[in-house]
Amino acid sequence: MAISTSIWIWIAALLTLSIYSFLYKDNPFYKFSEKILVGISIGYTVSIYFHNTIIAKVWNPLVHDHNFLVIVPLILGLLMFSRLFKGKAYLSRIPIAFVVGTGCGMSIPSSFENLFKQVQGTMPQVFTIGNIIILIGVLSTLIYFFFSVEHKGIIGKVTRVGITFIMIGFGAAFGATIMARISLFIGRIQFLLGDWLGIIS
Amino acid sequence: MIKGKGIPLAISFLTGTIIIIAFFIPHAPFGSFEEISLRWYSIIAGFTMLLGVDSLLRLHTNKIKRKENHWAYSIVLLFGFLLIVIVGIISTIRYGNAFLTGSGFMYMYDNMIIPLQSTMFSLLAFFIASAAYRAFRARNFDATLLLITAIIVMFGRVPISEMISPKIPIFTEWIMSVPQMAAKRGIIIGIALGAIGVSLRIILGIERSYLS
Amino acid sequence: MKRHLLLFLCMISISVFSQELIDSTNVALIDTAITEMQHSGIVLNVCDTPNDDGTSITIKWDINDSLKGYLMDIHRIHGECDTAIALDMNPEKGIHTDNMVHGGTNYMYYALFKKDDIVKKTDNSLPVKAIGQWFNKERFDSFIVLLLIAGAFAWFIYLAKKGKSFYIRKIAGLDAVEEAVGRSTEMGKPIMYLLGIGYVTDIPTIAGLTILGRVAKKAAEYDTRIMVPSYDPVVMTTAQEVVKEAFTEAGRPDAYRKEDTMYITQDQFGYAAGVDGMMMREKPGAIFLQGLFFAESLILAETGYSIGAIQIAGTTETAQLPFFVAACDYTLIGEEMMAASVYLEREPLMLGSIVAEDLIKIIIVFVLIIGFILGLLGHGFKIGFFTDMFEWLVRII
Known part of the structure; x- marks a missing residue:
């Protein structure tokens, strides 16, 4: 293999190297790449929003399907612009209240699902040491999250067990992720040495 | 009245309550309320995106105007933004859809955004190592426990561990499926209750800091 | 209180109404x-x-x-x-x-x-x-739990209104908020508050916004600049509202700078790159990472560490919590983050809601212990009656 002659590969390779230069310190190459990434990605996101939202969810339903219900979110969306006019900014609270209310309303059913799934999963179907440890771990972790009692005496001891479980859990998750992260780096090195420089195939 | 918090609080209350009720009532019009709300949310977000872009562009044009520190890089950002928007418009005119494979727009996405994203993501290989080193130096019980478990699990997941002893990967899987699972379950139960708590506080209007 | 009662009554009326309609549903099934x-x-x-x-x-x-x-x-x-x-x-x-x-x-x-x-x-x-049903029978258990939780909330909020005071335990990460803001002020550095890459419809983001209100108020009291680079434009506008309100509450509306709550980009790693760059150049004295974070969590937290900022993190993403624990000075784990705004505000009604959450936890602890005993007697000692009881409990859940 030989060094790449594609302009796009060169651009991608130089941008890759400039991002890595951040590991040494903040420098003009990183600043350049950072601004390019932010600038291009925001342009890309705006295009996505224009295509998927304004055209697909407002223009088409309104003009082609004559779905006039779309006028309600259209007005809510436009109310957001009241922030640009002094003295009228309070109108933007209306769409904000709507989206926050939506988020809160939706979270309750999904939290129930989580709650039931976890409680049911903790019920030991088979009696093994592992299942008993899981039960002790779940109970002590849950007691760690008690806020209305002071963590001292017996509760203090139980929460200490809970913290131990939490730290072991975090350590395990940490260890399980390390190799995945290293493989990402290997992927970029393969691009630089293979696709760009042609040193490896 | 309209300038106060009354109307927004009532809107949050009604929206939240109707969505909760709709979870139990599949019949129209309740059944589709969540879907409609999400659709409306995405329309609101679509318009608000313009406010976001306005905020970013205003910040950087002001930096350029005032010749603040690093102002030249603000030109790069504006250039990148305008470039992809122009290429997007040209691609739309030429191909009918800018998102088609092979359009200049997608070329820029594939060869500029993707490598930059992947490289930022891969920085984690270095950061995870430095964070582990920090945990190693912390020398308190919790940090040590975290680090020792992390080392055991990492080691148990590489092929060499099985060559040393087949029990190492088995022990690693036990850590993942027993103590790790127990802690995760306890945390998730707490999160579910906490989320219900936050939601109810907002729906009932006890928490109102999100409205000025 | 009226609002709480209204919610409660709504739930009860649905249950009564739905029972009647369950019957008509059954007729449909025979069809x-x-x-x-x-x-x-x-x-x-x-x-x-x-x-x-x-x-x-x-x-x-x-x-x-x-x-x-x-x-x-x-x-x-x-x-x-x-x-x-x-x-x-x-x-x-x-x-x-x-x-x-x-x-x-x-x-x-x-x-x-x-x-x-x-x-x-x-x-x-x-x-x-096809006939639409007026009550989803599969969700009957969720409905009962909702009534239970709503009832517990209403009861403790009622007690709080009656003047009962509630205790909340110490949360180290939140006691450090004052210290973090104070240190930034002493050093003449700004504070950076990151809400992650969630949307306003995500509860961790909403929780992050409520904490932002308290932190921004402290920043206003200390006359310190607070920067909130955002990933989502709706989060940005909401954060602007929150910070503005906090500065007004602190009696410093003149010190509020709208441009400090700015938009970066809605690209996960673009956001990480932009915020990293901002950290390196603005050198904040304290960084708060409160919201929904994914893989970018460690990129942000390690850069924050490298500039010597005090970092207080909090998220509900269990996969990211280990990285915050390793890289930040303080980490609010899951529900601690959800309770943070209550801890910082100590408003009686809010404290009442926290006690209600604890009551539900006690019920869950009891259910798990009962489940364990039934399982031990049923599956462990093979006593048929307890096996049936255990299976019944699992089925209900």
Whole structure:
């Protein structure tokens, strides 16, 4: 293999190297790449929003399907612009209240699902040491999250067990992720040495 | 009245309550309320995106105007933004859809955004190592426990561990499926209750800091 | 209080109303047509899909060995109109849901089994119609739990209104907020507050916004600049509202700078790159990472560490919590983050809601212990009665 002659590969390779230069310190190459990434990605996101939202969810339903219900979110969306006019900014609270209310309303059913799934999963179907440890771990972790009692005496001891479980859990998750992260780096090195420089195939 | 918090609080209350009720009532019009709300949310977000872009562009044009520190890089950002928007418009005119494979727009996405994203993501290989080193130096019980478990699990997941002893990967899987699972379950139960708590506080209007 | 009672009454009225309608749902389920397939003995069962909004019909069948290797088409008949709703399907699937029907309209179905040139056709089914249900019976348990939680909330909020005071335990990460803001002020550095890459419809983001209100108020009191680079424009506008309100509450509306709550980009790693750059150049003295974070968590936290900022993190993402614990000075784990705004504000009604959450936790602890005892006696000691009790408990959950 030989060094790449594609302009796009060169651009991608130089941008890759400039991002890595951040590991040494903040420098003009990183600043350049950072601004390019932010600038291009925001342009890309705006295009996505224009295509998927304004055209697909407002223009088409309104003009082609004559779905006039779309006028309600259209007005809510436009109310957001009241922030640009002094003295009228309070109108933007209306769409904000709507989206926050939506988020809160939706979270309750999904939290129930989580709650039931976890409680049911903790019920030991088979009696093994592992299942008993899981039960002790779940109970002590849950007691760690008690806020209305002071963590001292017996509760203090139980929460200490809970913290131990939490730290072991975090350590395990940490260890399980390390190799995945290293493989990402290997992927970029393969691009630089293979696709760009042609040193490896 | 309209300038106060009354109307927004009532809107949050009604929206939240109707969505909760709709979870139990599949019949129209309740059944589709969540879907409609999400659709409306995405329309609101679509318009608000313009406010976001306005905020970013205003910040950087002001930096350029005032010749603040690093102002030249603000030109790069504006250039990148305008470039992809122009290429997007040209691609739309030429191909009918800018998102088609092979359009200049997608070329820029594939060869500029993707490598930059992947490289930022891969920085984690270095950061995870430095964070582990920090945990190693912390020398308190919790940090040590975290680090020792992390080392055991990492080691148990590489092929060499099985060559040393087949029990190492088995022990690693036990850590993942027993103590790790127990802690995760306890945390998730707490999160579910906490989320219900936050939601109810907002729906009932006890928490109102999100409205000025 | 009226609002709380209204919510409670709403829930009760749905339960009463729904019971009546469950009966009509059952009538709909009886509206089932059974048709025998010609020469094959296969039966197609078509019925209204239960617990839906009346826009789907479920078709079920049992395949026999003689039709193995065949592909299956299902057709819907409405008046003169014959529409294929599924083509070349594996008949071993045994079930198909037609989601393209109108409620209250009669439809008939038939199936074709095809292999090479052989085509076998079933009879048309008897008419069946989709009917919307007024209560989702599968969610009855969730409904009871909701009533329980709403009841607990209403009760403790009522007690708080009556003047009862509630205790909240120490949360180290939140006691450090004052220290973090104070240190930034002493050093003449700004504070950076990151809400992650969630949307306003995500509860961790909403929780992050409520904490932002308290932190921004402290920043205003200390006369320190607070920067909130945002990933989502709706989060940005909401954060602007929150910070503005906090500065007004602190009596410093003049010190509020709208441009400090700015938009970066809605690209995960673009956001990480932009915020990293901002950290390196603005050198904040304290960084708060409160919200929904994914893989970018460690990129942000390690850069924050490298500039020597005090970092207080908090998220509900269990996969990211280990990185925050390793890289930040303080980490609010899951529910601690959800309770943070209450801890910082110490408002009696909010404290009441935290006690209500604890009450539910106590119930869960008891349910788990009872489940353990029943399981031990049932599955461990093989006592049939307890096995049944255990299975019943698991089924309820």
